[in-house]
Amino acid sequence: MTDTPLTDERADAPRPGEGGGPPVLMPWTLVVEDEGWSADLEHGAPLPRIGDRVDFIADDGDLRSFRVSDVVHTVQRSPGERPPVREEHAGPNSTLDAPVDEPPRELRAGLPRVFVTAEASERR
Secondary structure: OOOOOOOHHHHHOHHHHHHOOOOOOOOEEEEEEEHHHHEEOOOOOOOOOOOOOEEOOOOOOEEEEEEEEEEEEEEOOOHHOOHHHHHHOOOOOOOOOOOOOOOOOOOOEOOOOOEEEOOOOOOO
């Protein structure tokens, strides 16, 4: 998926519970800004770094390459702090109409957002 190999140094790094960084494999959101679309990975994958290449295999088999321009780590309210799903209007993960007046007391990590730009088109 990326052209940066997973080295022993990165594989042996302490995990978040041990005071380290993100896990070696984790879901993340691919954001293609210049095309206006994004997608969440359904499974764990290495988190790319700025400058890495990410290959996307389209439904028709075409291979597209993107270059990572930014990686943004996100946080969100922990489940105990969010309103119940029954209060949402469009379904899970929708937004609520009523603003939350108080700052959160507990946060959890959200999906990292990996921003990419398309590289020159070449069919493979």
